[in-house]
Amino acid sequence: MRFLRALFRNPSIKIVALVFAAAFWFYAVLERTQTTTTELAVTVGKVPTGMVLAGLDTARVSAQLSGKGRDLIVLRFRRPEFRLNLASQNPGRSRIKLTQEQSNLPATVQVKLTKPEFVNVDLDQQARRSVKVNVPTKGKPASGYVVTSLKVLENILLGGPQEELGLVGVVNTESLSLTEANASSQSRLKVVPPSGRKFQVEPESVTAVLKIEKEESRLFPEVAVSLFKPGQFIVSLKPATAHITISGPAEQVKSLTLQEIAASIKVADTMVRGRYRLPCEITLPPGIALVKCDPALFEVEIK
Numbered sequence: 001m002r003f004l005r006a007l008f009r010n011p012s013i014k015i016v017a018l019v020f021a022a023a024f025w026f027y028a029v030l031e032r033t034q035t036t037t038t039e040l041a042v043t044v045g046k047v048p049t050g051m052v053l054a055g056l057d058t059a060r061v062s063a064q065l066s067g068k069g070r071d072l073i074v075l076r077f078r079r080p081e082f083r084l085n086l087a088s089q090n091p092g093r094s095r096i097k098l099t100q101e102q103s104n105l106p107a108t109v110q111v112k113l114t115k116p117e118f119v120n121v122d123l124d125q126q127a128r129r130s131v132k133v134n135v136p137t138k139g140k141p142a143s144g145y146v147v148t149s150l151k152v153l154e155n156i157l158l159g160g161p162q163e164e165l166g167l168v169g170v171v172n173t174e175s176l177s178l179t180e181a182n183a184s185s186q187s188r189l190k191v192v193p194p195s196g197r198k199f200q201v202e203p204e205s206v207t208a209v210l211k212i213e214k215e216e217s218r219l220f221p222e223v224a225v226s227l228f229k230p231g232q233f234i235v236s237l238k239p240a241t242a243h244i245t246i247s248g249p250a251e252q253v254k255s256l257t258l259q260e261i262a263a264s265i266k267v268a269d270t271m272v273r274g275r276y277r278l279p280c281e282i283t284l285p286p287g288i289a290l291v292k293c294d295p296a297l298f299e300v301e302i303k
Contacts, residue, residue, distance in 0.1 A: 035066045035112065040103065041081040042119055042202050048087055053198065054161035055122035061098060067109035086121060094121050124161035131158045131171045135189065139179030146215040147178065148249045148251055148287060153207040156191060160184060160199035168194050170204060172203060176208060184211045213249040217291055220244045220261055225280050225298065229267040234303040237265065242298075245291040252287055260285050276300045 040063045044053050062080070065075075082102045098114045105111065122289070132153045141147060156171060173189035187208050193199040222241045229235045242263050246253065262283040277297040282290050 026043055027116070032067065033068055034176070035064060037062060037064050038075070038080070039115075041079070041086050042098070043081055043083050044084045044121070045085045046087040047123060048089065050089060050126050050127045050262055051086075051123045052159075052161050053086075053121070054124040054164060055120070055198075057120040058116060061119070062115045063098075063111055064113040065105070065109050066112050067106075073080065075105075075109065076102075076103075078267050084119075084121065086123065089121070091123050091125060094123070096120075100268055122161075125164050126159060127162035127165045128157050128159040129165060130155050131267045132156075133191065133206055134170050134171055134172050136175045137178050138175045139177050139181075141178050141212055142180045142182040144215055145182050146247075146249055147210065148252075149209075149211040150176070153209065154203060156206065157202045158193075158199055159202070162196075164198065167173060168199070169209050173206060173208065176210065178210075181210070181212055184209075186210070213251065216250040216253045217245055217247040218253050218256070220246065220258060223258065223261055223263050226262070226264040227267070227300075229302075230266060230269040233267060233273075235267055236303070238299040239295070243292075243294040244282060245294075246284060246288050247291050248288040252285075263293070265300065267300065267302065271302060273302045276302070 039060050042056065042058055044056060047053055063080075081104055083100050083104060084096060084102060087247070095118050097118050098111075100111045103111060107164055133154075133156050135150055137147075137150070152173075158165065158168060158171060158192060160168075171194060173190050174192060175191060176187060187210070188205050189208050190205045191201045193201050221243050223244050225237065225240055225242055227235060227237050244261060244263065246256070246261070248256075263280045264283075265278055265280045276299075278300050279297055280293065282293060283292060
């Protein structure tokens with residue numbers, strides 16, 4: 001009982017003493033030199049005029065840092081990094097050692113070790129050329145409507161490493177939503193460079209013009225089916241015509257003629273004598289889709 005009374009006597013003094021003890025401990029931790037391991041980003045600053053960064057094999061490295069506790073704690077609220085100055089580098093690949101001078105660390109924090117110790121950087125001549133622009137789409141128009149055209153009004157200049165620029169034939173924009181669309185429209189879309197900071201595009205956005213029309217279907221009865229066969233075969237075909245239903249933009253469907261529709265069956269020279277049930281191949285103008293071919297299969301006899 002005496003021990004408990006002594007323990008809880010003068011609680012305010014004991015609390016103050018505890019606070020002072022914790023403060024002294026915390027101060028000692030902050031002032032003591034410590035070593036810690038953390039990740040640092042590797043970025044690129046200046047490059048020579050007329051040159052462009054073509055490759056950097058390491059984006060982050062593990063670094064062993066030494067400094068007082070208070071300085072190491074501050075790093076948790078900053079973005080420590082190695083920033084490479086390549087202004088004096090020549091075209092091609094360079095192997096660069098990561099050093100204290102390349103980092104944005106305070107002078108009181110020292111870099112003891114990095115893994116990896118070196119990074120490889122590739123520089124190439126800056127070049128520019130005109131490229132095609134593709135507009136990816138997502139979703140489908142409203143029922144009974146069809147997209148008849150999607151055009152980009154501006155040309156795009158793509159800048160980047162000369163060696164890699166020739167490998168890029170087209171660049172994409174952000175996706176254009178067609179979901180439930182039932183009218184033509186014009187949109188401003190952001191151009192997406194092929195791979196980050198290697199390439200630059202000018203302008204950074206383009207105008208896309210979307211044309212949507214009502215969709216109609218139409219039946220073409222008694223379309224003759226052509227038969228292609230090797231000369232050594234005698235082949236019969238039943239029936240010799242097909243009823244073909246197509247769909248597409250109303251104006252195009254209305255003006256479509258029978259001469260623009262082709263139906264054919266090809267007998268391969270590897271086939272043997274006998275009876276077959278074969279589909280016919282139907283060729284339609286761009287923008288026109290096949291809905292149905294009746295019959296779906298034709299009786300073909302090779303004699």
